[in-house]
Amino acid sequence: DVKVTQSSRYLVKRTGEKVFLECVQDMDHENMFWYRQDPGLGLRLIYFSYDVKMKEKGDIPEGYSVSREKKERFSLILESASTNQTSMYLCASSKTWGAFFGQGTRLTVV
Amino acid sequence: AQSVTQPDIHITVSEGASLELRCNYSYGATPYLFWYVQSPGQGLQLLLKYFSGDTLVQGIKGFEAEFKRSQSSFNLRKPSVHWSDAAEYFCAVGARGGGADGLTFGKGTHLIIQP
Numbered sequence: 001d002v003k004v005t006q007s008s009r010y011l012v013k014r015t016g017e018k019v020f021l022e023c024v025q026d027m028d029h030e031n032m033f034w035y036r037q038d039p040g041l042g043l044r045l046i047y048f049s050y051d052v053k054m055k056e057k058g059d060i061p062e063g064y065s066v067s068r069e070k071k072e073r074f075s076l077i078l079e080s081a082s083t084n085q086t087s088m089y090l091c092a093s094s095k096t097w098g099a100f101f102g103q104g105t106r107l108t109v110v
Numbered sequence: 111a112q113s114v115t116q117p118d119i120h121i122t123v124s125e126g127a128s129l130e131l132r133c134n135y136s137y138g139a140t141p142y143l144f145w146y147v148q149s150p151g152q153g154l155q156l157l158l159k160y161f162s163g164d165t166l167v168q169g170i171k172g173f174e175a176e177f178k179r180s181q182s183s184f185n186l187r188k189p190s191v192h193w194s195d196a197a198e199y200f201c202a203v204g205a206r207g208g209g210a211d212g213l214t215f216g217k218g219t220h221l222i223i224q225p
Contacts, residue, residue, distance in 0.1 A: 035215075040217065090153060
C-alpha cells in the first residue's frame with residue numbers, strides 16, 4: 001500500500017515563527033501536493049510539485065513556500081506564521097491517477 | 111476552470127437505510143472523478159474513481175457511483191449504511207487522473223447516521 005507520512009499530527013506555533021511541515025511518500029510518485037482544509041471551505045490546493053526541484057502554485061500560495069530536494073519528500077514552509085494559517089494541512093502524492101493522502105497535520109498558530 | 115459542487119452540507123440517514131450523496135462538476139474536457147471519505151481526525155481515503163468506460167463504478171466499503179455526463183453528475187450511493195459510515199465525504203475532479211494539476215474538491219458532505 002502507498003504510504004504518505006506527515007511528520008506531525010499536531011503542532012502549535014507562535015505568530016511570526018518559521019514553520020516546516022514535512023511529508024514523505026514511499027511509492028516513487030512524481031507528483032506531490034499540499035492542501036489546507038478549513039470548515040466550510042473544503043480542501044484548497046496550496047502548492048504542488050511534479051518533479052524534484054519543481055514547484056507550481058496552487059489556488060492559495062500566499063504566505064507559503066515549498067521545497068522538494070528529493071523525490072520522496074515535499075516540505076511546506078510558512079515563512080512567518082500567522083493566526084489565519086491555523087488549519088489542517090494535508091499532503092498527497094500521485095502517479096497517474098487519484099491521490100493518496102497523509103493523515104494530516106493540525107497546525108495552530110497562537 | 112474546473113469546479114465541484116456538493117449541494118448537501120449535512121445529510122442524516124438511519125442505519126440500514128439507503129444513501130445517495132450528490133456531486134455536480136464543471137470541467138471542460140472528459141473529467142476524471144473521485145470520491146474520498148474522511149473520518150474524524152484522519153486523512154482522506156479514496157473510495158472510488160471514474161476515468162472512462164462503464165458509467166457505474168464500484169468502490170470499497172460497498173459504495174458505488176454513477177457518472178452521468180448529461181447531468182454533469184457523479185453521485186455516490188450505498189444500499190444500506192452502517193454506523194461506521196459516518197464521516198465527511200468529498201467529491202473531486204481532476205485532469206489526467208489528478209496528476210500534476212491536482213484535484214479540485216467539493217466542500218464536502220457530512221454524513222450522520224442515526225440509530
